Amino acid sequence: MEKIIGTLSVQAGLNGSITIPAEIPCEEYDGAYEFTPSGSQQTVEIAHKKATANITIAPIPGNYGLITWNGAFLTVS
Numbered sequence: 001m002e003k004i005i006g007t008l009s010v011q012a013g014l015n016g017s018i019t020i021p022a023e024i025p026c027e028e029y030d031g032a033y034e035f036t037p038s039g040s041q042q043t044v045e046i047a048h049k050k051a052t053a054n055i056t057i058a059p060i061p062g063n064y065g066l067i068t069w070n071g072a073f074l075t076v077s
Helices: none
Strands: 004-009 013-018 067-069 074-076
Touching: none
Parallel strands: none
Antiparallel strands: 004 013, 067 074
16 A cells, blocks of 8 residues: 655655655466467556566468458459
8 A cells, every 4th residue: 555654844845755666566467478379459457467488479480371352353462
C-alpha cells in the first residue's frame, strides 16, 4: 500500500516524503511468447499483465504461399 506521509502547517508550508514502489504488483502473462503471422489480425491478451520474456513474431515461412479465389480463378502467390 502506498502512503504519503508529511505535515502541513499554515506558516511553514508542506513538508513530507513520498515513497514510490520500484514495481507495481500485477499478474504475470502465462500465454505463448512466440507467434506466426497469419492472414487475420491476432491479439495477444496481455493488458494489465507483466511479460516475463520477450515476445517473438516469427517470419512467414519461405515455403508458404497465399492462395486466393476471385470466383473464377485460383491464384497462388
